[in-house]
Structures are given as C-alpha cells and as structure tokens.
Amino acid sequence: MRFSDFIKNCERNEVSLPEAILRAEMEETGVPKEKLKDSIAKVFEIMMKEVESKYGKKQRTLTGMTGFNGYIMSQHIPRMIGEFNHIAMVAALSMAESNAAMGRIVACPTAGACGVIPGVFFALKKVKNASQKELLVDFIVAGGIGWIISRNATLSGAEGGCQAEIGAAAAMAAGALTYHFSGDAEKCGHAAALTLKSMMGLVCDPVGGFVEVPCVKRNGIATQIAIGAAEMALGGVGSVIPFDEVVDAMRRVGRSLPESLRETGRGGIAVTPTARKIVEKVKSNNI
Amino acid sequence: MSLLDVVGPVMVGPSSSHTLGALRIARFAYKFIGEMPESVNFVLHGSFAETWKGHGTDKALLAGIMGMHPWDERIREAYIIAKNSGLKYKFTFEDLGEVHPNTVLIDAAKNSKTYRIMGSSIGGGEIRIIMINNVSCEISWEYNTMLTVIRDVPGALERILRNLTVNISNLYLRRTNALGKIATVIIETDEEIPPDDRKKISENPCVMDCYYVRRD
Ligand code: SF4
Numbered sequence: 001m002r003f004s005d006f007i008k009n010c011e012r013n014e015v016s017l018p019e020a021i022l023r024a025e026m027e028e029t030g031v032p033k034e035k036l037k038d039s040i041a042k043v044f045e046i047m048m049k050e051v052e053s054k055y056g057k058k059q060r061t062l063t064g065m066t067g068f069n070g071y072i073m074s075q076h077i078p079r080m081i082g083e084f085n086h087i088a089m090v091a092a093l094s095m096a097e098s099n100a101a102m103g104r105i106v107a108c109p110t111a112g113a114c115g116v117i118p119g120v121f122f123a124l125k126k127v128k129n130a131s132q133k134e135l136l137v138d139f140i141v142a143g144g145i146g147w148i149i150s151r152n153a154t155l156s157g158a159e160g161g162c163q164a165e166i167g168a169a170a171a172m173a174a175g176a177l178t179y180h181f182s183g184d185a186e187k188c189g190h191a192a193a194l195t196l197k198s199m200m201g202l203v204c205d206p207v208g209g210f211v212e213v214p215c216v217k218r219n220g221i222a223t224q225i226a227i228g229a230a231e232m233a234l235g236g237v238g239s240v241i242p243f244d245e246v247v248d249a250m251r252r253v254g255r256s257l258p259e260s261l262r263e264t265g266r267g268g269i270a271v272t273p274t275a276r277k278i279v280e281k282v283k284s285n286n287i
Numbered sequence: 288m289s290l291l292d293v294v295g296p297v298m299v300g301p302s303s304s305h306t307l308g309a310l311r312i313a314r315f316a317y318k319f320i321g322e323m324p325e326s327v328n329f330v331l332h333g334s335f336a337e338t339w340k341g342h343g344t345d346k347a348l349l350a351g352i353m354g355m356h357p358w359d360e361r362i363r364e365a366y367i368i369a370k371n372s373g374l375k376y377k378f379t380f381e382d383l384g385e386v387h388p389n390t391v392l393i394d395a396a397k398n399s400k401t402y403r404i405m406g407s408s409i410g411g412g413e414i415r416i417i418m419i420n421n422v423s424c425e426i427s428w429e430y431n432t433m434l435t436v437i438r439d440v441p442g443a444l445e446r447i448l449r450n451l452t453v454n455i456s457n458l459y460l461r462r463t464n465a466l467g468k469i470a471t472v473i474i475e476t477d478e479e480i481p482p483d484d485r486k487k488i489s490e491n492p493c494v495m496d497c498y499y500v501r502r503d
Binding site for chain 1: 288289290291292293294295296297298299300301302303304306307334337338340341342343346358360362363410411412
C-alpha cells in the first residue's frame, strides 16, 4: 500500500482521505470500520487528555537532563512565532518530558517521538477551536501517513535513525494539519513529503541511550517544521518528489546509516565531551 | 503493523524497548505464575543491565511482575507498591550469553514452587519469551499460549490435541529431558482455549503440568 493508492481510492470512490485510510485498514485486518474508528477514538481521547493535563508543567524525569523545558517555554512570551506555533511547541515539549518522567503517553508513532502530534493537535484545539470530531478525522490522516512510512520504510530509530521517529511524526503532523485546513488529499501528501525531506538523514543519538537529549527538544522543534511544511502545502507549494518516493529514499538513507547513529548512543551528540561528562554523572548517581 | 500500532499504544514512557517491553516480559511471568510471586530476582543482561534505571526498566519489571498494565501511571511508584505488598525483590546483573541485548531472566517463587522465565524485548514493545523453567522456546505472546509438560511417550501429544476444540495457530514440541522422558508442548491459538479443554488436558495422566497465558 502506497500513498498514491490512497489518492486513487479517494478519486475512484469519491471518498475523503481518512475514509480511504480506514477502508484500506479494514480490507487488511477485517476489523469493521466502526470498531476501528472507536479504538482510534479511544487512543485519541487519552492523548488529548494527557496533553491537557501536562501542558506547561514541570516534570521529574528519570535522569534529570530534561523536565523543565515545557514549563520554561510556557512562561516565555514569543518574540517571533504566533500563538499557534507557541502552543504546539510547548505541548510537544511537555509530552516528550512526560514520557521521560514515566508519564502516560501515546506512542504515536513511537515513545521518543510522542510529543509532535499532540503538539499540533493541541494547538488546533486551543487556537482554532477545532472540535473533537474534526480532530479525530485529522488524527486518522496522521495515522495513514505513518502507516505508509511503516510499510515502505520504518518507524524505528534503531532501524532508520530519528528521521524514522521524529521525522515520521512531523510528516504525520503536517499531513493532519493540511487536511484540517483543506481536506485536500494531494496537498497532504505534499506536506508530508516536504517535512520528511527536511528531516531526511536525521540521526538517532540519544545521550547515554536515554530518551531525553536530544529527543525532548527535537519534538518541540519538529512541530515548527511540520507547521511550516503544512503552510507551504496549503499555499500551493508542492514537493517535486512525490511522498511515496521520498519514503523510499528515507528507507535507503536509514539503511546506510551506521549502527552508531541508530539508537546505540555511540555517535552524534551522544559522544560529545559534554555528553560523556553528563552520562558519567548520571551513572554515578546510580541512575 | 496495523493503523492502531502506528497511532499507539498507550503506555508509560520513556522507551518502548526498555520500558514497555520489559514490563510485558514481567507481566507474562505474572500471568504464567497466575498471581504475584512472593519473591523475585531479575537478572539483567546487556543493554538492560547498562541503562536500566535511566529507562525505568527496573520499575517496569516490578510493575509487570505485580500484574500492572503498561499504561498504569503507578508504574512510577512500583518500588513503594512492591514494598507495601510484601514482594521481596532483587536486581542482579549477569552476562546471559548469546541472547538479545535487551534480555532479562526472572527467577520467582510462589507457594514453594519456583519459576524461571527469560525474555527479550526486541523493539517497538514486542517481546519474545525465550525460556520457561529451563526449556527454551520462542513465544511472542501475540496469541493465547498454553504450555504443557508431558511424559514423552507415544501418543501423548495426540491425547492433548484431542481435547482442544479451537484452531491451533502454532505448535511446538520439544523433548526436554530424554532420560526422564519429559517433553514440553507449546500451543498458540487465536481463539481463547475454553476452561473445559484446559481441565481435560491437565487431567490427562501423561500431562504433568499445564499453564495457560491469555493474550493481553
Ligand atoms: S533521537 Fe533516537 S531515541 Fe530520541 S526520539 Fe529520535 S529516534 Fe527516538
């Protein structure tokens, strides 16, 4: 299954993108559409409840390397970005920090990248007053884009680097945002492609192997890339390379990443002098 | 991967391999034993041994052996809950040999019976139970799983299968003690194995032990 198949189904059967996604899943698993929708709705409700309760809060993370960034940013009055981007950023930081603090999260698409999607959805809710019903449909679009990446590449940092986790999360978020404002399936593909191209090659280099640095802030920043890409797609800027081909390219890039840049904590920023010092300290605290 | 796997699962962080997977291995052990053990020793191997606290692997294991769900926010307080419920626990570190880097061996005791279960967390929260009571196996826990220890005599397997009224997805038989003539049969099914089937199977004279772990 490819994104172009979704588009074809939309055109042939005159259905919306989320409808085409649900139908495709139903055909594969045999689970009735309404049941599937209910299960997705449950996950979605938990995600929104969690982001509502953790937004801008200080949290005690396992290593103490992060846990205060969502709070700090919530206190900051932005100089450049608007309210929408600000809320998305704070929400993403807060959820990623909740993850590091053993809070409840929705691994959408993974635990390390769990901030990006609630980030943009919380902004849609708070700033655009989007209803839960509208948001659920957008969430299915996000799921469909992630599904295409999981089928044709990977969603695992250990396999494909961080482009496969936070990169994928951002592509999913960009598609969902674009759908929310346009309902245009093709534009969703462009937004996802633009995002993934901007994050291609992103390595997975967690300090000490812990899901905190750079993961937490990367979640926050990824919301901005997703919003930027969605805005471009909405404005009519297309990706020259179609989304499906970008996903193929991402798979190949992931394969050519050395193991040191795939979640082992043995490359990238994880081996900088400061990172080494921090890890020593964390470990001597018996953490 | 289904759509629901992409947009989920709901879990307590931080890591699907080091937290969720670890919890699921211990939760499998909890289900296998049938209740919370009186004492447990977790032997951590490889990456589990290196980064256990920073990933909350310790809390996840404790929570799992007490039967908590992966999305239970009390996992954070697993130490206090374990203490309050009288569970004796220990963490030790050992090289368990040629196994996946995220592997744990669980030694537990309940009602003067001991249990030894080894599992690996292979990524994305998926697990493989690779040993139960010194018998190697490969259980994904994506099915309902029944494990029976039988006398290795002709017709023993047939007598088990005769009592099963549901379709089998996977079946393994392994001779585990040639001298003692003991074999282990693992049956995985999509459908729930009815209690009546299980009762008949465990009453069979060639069946020494019968465990059943329902899919989560
Ligand atoms: S750096 Fe690695 S561990 Fe952190 S979010 Fe990215 S893929 Fe996950």
